[in-house]
Amino acid sequence: MKKAYILRQADQAFQNTLNISEIGRLADIFVSYSKRNTPDDDEKAMMIWRCIGNAKNPDNIVAFHASTATCGIRIMEEICQIMNRDRTNIKKAIKALNHL
Numbered sequence: 001m002k003k004a005y006i007l008r009q010a011d012q013a014f015q016n017t018l019n020i021s022e023i024g025r026l027a028d029i030f031v032s033y034s035k036r037n038t039p040d041d042d043e044k045a046m047m048i049w050r051c052i053g054n055a056k057n058p059d060n061i062v063a064f065h066a067s068t069a070t071c072g073i074r075i076m077e078e079i080c081q082i083m084n085r086d087r088t089n090i091k092k093a094i095k096a097l098n099h100l
Contacts, residue, residue: 010047014055023063024070026052031069034078042082049079 018026026048033045052064068074 010051011054014052014060015057017057017059018063020063023060023067026064027067027069027075028071030075031071031073031078034082035073037085042085045078046082 030045030048033041033048049064052060065076065079069078
């Protein structure tokens with residue numbers, strides 16, 4: 001219940017158009033989570049992505065996807081990296097199960 005409440009609050013927070021500085025901070029947070037390269041941190045990064053999308057503010061969606069973190073990593077490329085990591089982990093797990 002607490003997680004659902006927090007997600008609703010986050011969705012509402014992103015309904016208003018964010019300025020460039022706010023988008024930049026979100027990009028930095030997103031990348032800081034994703035670069036830890038753990039499933040839990042990938043989930044936290046993707047939760048930011050989910051909340052921005054659920055808020056249905058096209059300005060925020062476009063700005064976030066087009067943004068680049070301070071370290072130079074583009075958000076769209078990082079989202080693809082996370083998605084591919086998940087796919088790779090699933091393939092490894094299936095391969096391991098097939099060898100049992």
